Amino acid sequence: MLLISLDFEAPLKSRVLPFGKSRRLSCCPVWLLDETDQNAFIGRVNPTWNGGLPATLIVNPGQGRRKLLSTPLNFNQLRVELSHFL
Amino acid sequence: MNAVFKPLLVRPARLLAGLPLLLALVAWQQPESAPLGYGIGDAVADFRLKNVDGRTVSMADFPKAKGAIIVFTCNHCPFSRAYEDRVIALNQRFLSQGFPVIAINPNDPAAYEEDSFENMKARAKEKSYSFPYLADETQSVSRAFGATRTPHVVVIKREGDKFMVQYIGTIDDNSQDAGGVTRRYVEDAVNNLLAGKPVGLNTTKSVGCAIKWKNV
Numbered sequence: 001m002l003l004i005s006l007d008f009e010a011p012l013k014s015r016v017l018p019f020g021k022s023r024r025l026s027c028c029p030v031w032l033l034d035e036t037d038q039n040a041f042i043g044r045v046n047p048t049w050n051g052g053l054p055a056t057l058i059v060n061p062g063q064g065r066r067k068l069l070s071t072p073l074n075f076n077q078l079r080v081e082l083s084h085f086l
Numbered sequence: 087m088n089a090v091f092k093p094l095l096v097r098p099a100r101l102l103a104g105l106p107l108l109l110a111l112v113a114w115q116q117p118e119s120a121p122l123g124y125g126i127g128d129a130v131a132d133f134r135l136k137n138v139d140g141r142t143v144s145m146a147d148f149p150k151a152k153g154a155i156i157v158f159t160c161n162h163c164p165f166s167r168a169y170e171d172r173v174i175a176l177n178q179r180f181l182s183q184g185f186p187v188i189a190i191n192p193n194d195p196a197a198y199e200e201d202s203f204e205n206m207k208a209r210a211k212e213k214s215y216s217f218p219y220l221a222d223e224t225q226s227v228s229r230a231f232g233a234t235r236t237p238h239v240v241v242i243k244r245e246g247d248k249f250m251v252q253y254i255g256t257i258d259d260n261s262q263d264a265g266g267v268t269r270r271y272v273e274d275a276v277n278n279l280l281a282g283k284p285v286g287l288n289t290t291k292s293v294g295c296a297i298k299w300k301n302v
Contacts, residue, residue, distance in 0.1 A: 006293050008168070008262040036260045039271075042291040051256075052235035052296035070234070071296060 001028040006053060009034045060085045123232015124240070126288050129248045133227045135190065135220035136203070138210040143188070143218045145249055152184030153243040153252070153279060155272060158233040160191045161209050162200035163295035166237045168261050170213060173237070176257070176272060177217040185241070185276050187217040192228030192236065197298035225299060235294030241275050241285075252279060255290030 003025060007016045012032060020030055035041050042051045046068035049055055056069040058081060069081060124130060134144040148154065157173050159166040177187035195202040203221050210219045222228050231240050232254075241253035253275040258267040275285045 008164070010262070036262065036266060038261065038292045039256065039259060039290040042293065049291075050234045051291045051293045053293060054296065 003028055003030045005030060005032045007032065056081075058082060058085050123230060124251045124254075125232075126251055126254065128251045130240075130242050130251060131230060132249075133230075135222055135227060137218045137220050138203075138207040138215070139218075143220055148186060150184065151186055151244060153241065153249065153276075155180060155185055155187045155276065156231065156240045156242065157187055157189045158192050158228060158231070158236050158238040158240075158297075159189050160193045160198070160201045160236045160295070161205050162193070162198040163236045165261055165292075165294045169237050169257055172257055172264060174213065174216065179273075180276055181216070183276075183280055185280070189215070189217055189219045190222050190227060191219065192222050192225055192233050192297045194225070194298045194300045196300070225297075228297060233297060235292075235296050237292075237294055239272050241272060241279070243279050252285050253288050255288075256292030256294075261292060 005016055005020075009032065016032065020026075033041075038051060042049055046057060046066065048070075049057075049068045050070055052070045054072055056073055056078070057066060058069070059066045063085070065085065067081070067085075073081070130145070132145045134142050137143045145151075145154065155176055157176075159169070159173065161167075173187060173189065181187070191201055191206055193201040199205070206219055206221060209215075233240075237257065239253070239255060239257055240251060242249040243252045244250075253272065255271060257270075257272050258264075259269040259271070260266045271287060271290050275288065278285050
């Protein structure tokens, strides 16, 4: 699992990193995407993504499949979605 | 430019027709992921929503408007906050030219206390909003406009007694740094409309906070 923060760069040290610590996100790499031209990259992440956060992209390179879920997911919803990819 | 919306329009219908087993999945996905809304060129149905000043506002209240800049925004979202001063500037610039800003909060206040009507009033006062800031309590207007996140802008233009959608998307190309903006999508769209020209780039995407829909 890869977590990508779309927070602004300015509060990285004051807010983003402490948030990651408080939520114990040490499980996985956390990247901060600091690309300002969103209109250019959103469609490249997935053509169906509307840009809404949170968004989850499930990728199975072996099957060449990916699915973008542009909605908050609880644990069970995520489990169900993942099960289609296993 | 409309291509990005087409899969969203087509897919749910196909799933419903061909794969009834997926109904449950579609049913919980649809309210949050892909409300189907107006497209470019569609006529907008008038709406009537409660403003922070206690009165209700509809497009009929703007008989002289050539159009409007409808901004789906809210109190809690950092992206909305980053654009707040730019939304205020849009109204200052275009109200007198016949394109008032109309801000609409689409969120379910039960999900974010910060987006409650009381907090909307407080924010409008604090920042001296010079435009209506409306609560979409039933979320029906936000759904009609196909809003999925905040901030989200729809520019409409009057044609006779109707208002037609001209632009759907984001305000400019740099949410985190107003000083680093190189393309002002909404300004360009409205300026083109005022000059009687085609909008040009009429659909853009941006990162924003997913709208919190009420459980229906």
